[in-house]
Amino acid sequence: MVDTFLLPTEEELDTLPRVADKIPWRVYTVAFVELCERFSYYGTQILFQNFVQRKLLTPTGRAPNPGGDTDNNPGALGQGQQIATGLGTFFSFWCYALPLLGAWLADTYLGRYNTIMVSIACAILGHVILTISAVPSVLENTNGALVAFVVAIIIFGLGTGGFKPNISPLIAEQIGGEELRIATNKRGERVIVDPAQTSARIYNWFYLFINIGALAGQLSMSYAALYVGYYLAFLLPTVMFLLCPLVLIVCKKHYRLTPPQGSVLGPAIKLLCYATRGRWSLNPIRTIHNLRSATFWEEVKPSHMAPGRRPKWMTFDDAWVDEVRRGFKACTVFLWYPLYWITYNQINNNLTSQADTMRHAGVPPEIVSNLDPLTLIVLIPVCDLLVYPALRRAGVKLTPIKKITLGFWTGSAAMVYACVLQHYIYTHNECGRYPSEGRADGSECAPASVSIWAQTGIYVLIAISEILASITSLEYAFTKAPRNMRSMVQAFALFMTALANAIGEALIAWSTDPLLVWNYAATAVIAFVAGCLFWRAHRHLDSEEDALNQLPTGHVRVRRVGAVAAPVPASAPAPYARLSRTRSISNLSEASAGSEDEMLPSR
Structure with a gap:
């Protein structure tokens, strides 16, 4: 592509096709670091529900009869579904509340790179303690193992909180100009090189790397816990995570690093x-x-x-x-996100427990949740290379506000699916509306007459909603934040996940039999209505998109x-x-x- 350094006229903005800029190789090294971090995060988080909920039946926590119809679930602490869901929800809340602190440290004192390195060290310590909590000799003392687990997720969350708000801006800062400009492509056609399109493409592929890490971590660690035990399932993500500092140290001289500029949060709040x-x-x-x-x-x-x-x-x-002004407008957009994330967060707890009550002989109950990252790995390139360009050629402008609205509605559809499936489980189970409670003699109920693969539709719909809403939030936070507040605005967007988990804690009473149908129905209604109100409140921002992106x-x-x-x-x-x-x-x-x-x- 030949760059002519001309800025587009009003007519050219309406008529010329828009393309993304070239992506330098250093972007992919940052994406690989995120892949390793997400491998370790999701590879361990997916195990928390059964680790806490189910009883220890073998010294390592592995399933006594992995290929059978009963006793085919791993477990360790035996605290029940509500406590397991509560601790899992707290962990997610903790991880997504702390980015506000991590962003403030990066923007004010340490810079993004140094904050990431300190956070990695903290997360590694959390991983080590988590692994210790799953050692067979520690699991013999349930109370001691539970304390070690809680300490581990607190320290682990500190590291995640410093890592998450800084890795996303770091990757987008590796590209060059931030202005619309005219260029000529290899076919001699004049096009507009759009920084917003470049950011969207980077975050599409960034999210692809996230889900490759998530898929590999969840899939391999689920089998490790099922057939070997939790000590191995927690140890392997720790080893994978050690690659993060190595890559960052080796590639540091090639990165574009923004130094800390002092806290501008105070002037921004005073201005408001x-x-x-x-x-x-x-x-x-x-x-x-x-x-x-x-x-x-x-x-x-x-x-x-x-x-x-x-x-x-x-x-x-x-x-x-x-x-x-632009940054606060972005934050008002993000304020709606907790009502979307409550649908996604069902993946981390209730849908795993739902899978426990379905037929899954020979495979871990967490296995079907991998359809979410697998779907994303398939659909992200399809959307980026085929769907979005085709829509642009057809004159359809799929703006961020439209994407987010569709994301709400798709997440709602996933919860409708989960609601119907839960009702089917209740009516096709020997324990009726209490399949997770077990028989009167303490043994497990036989699974419902439906395969866990019936959950496929839920995870596919959630994955589509992530492409529309979650990826767009990363892009929107970067392009709309003041240059010297990018980590902070990204942290604010992440904090909405923490608020969603707080809402989840308030709904914890519904995370048990026989109320799970109401749980899924309520989240479906909330997400759908929120999507409608969101569109009504923010559709006017579509007309300002170019102007907002091109502010000096x-x-x-x-x-x-x-x-x-x-x-x-x-x-x-x-x-x-x-x-x-x-x-x-x-x-x-x-x-x-x-x-x-x-x-x-x-x-």
């Missing part, structure tokens, strides 16, 4: 609070109208205030206000220890940026916009 002054009312409808006013952000731009009226903390330019880079000076922040001119120019010949974005950045094709000098 300052903008809300005088907009509150006892009438909630008037308050909402005031907060959604077109002048909400314009009135707090430095160029709109006399120098004497500006607060001392207002050490940024108008362009940064526009970036913050803003500048903010933050105080460091022993230093005094110098003021930034209200309309400080973005270095090396050229304003586009695109459609006007004056409503987003009026004070920052320049004349047609104006080249702004570097500072």
